[in-house]
Amino acid sequence: MTERQDPTCSARGCRAAAQWALRWNNPKLHTPERRKIWTACDDHRASLEEFLSLRGFLKDTVSTKELT
Structure with missing residues (x-):
């Protein structure tokens, strides 16, 4: 079994x-x-959200803890 890595x-x-x-x-x-x-890290969250939003792609943003 492999160890789960935290997302980057x-x-x-x-x-x-x-x-x-x-x-x-x-x-x-x-x-x-x-x-x-x-x-996304805290520093890049806004820029990545903006990139996706401008294209109409962003659906929502959640904490990575909600993915587990």
Whole structure:
């Protein structure tokens, strides 16, 4: 059995621990109920949410603790 690793931030070049899960989907590619997940640290949460929101992809943001 492998050890579960804590998620790291999805921002390019960031290796910080992620506290947030940004759930999104691209309606041109995914069914409405499908959710992809990017993880974010506190420093990158707003910029990643903005990136997804501007494209109409962001569905919600939750704590990574809610994913377990």
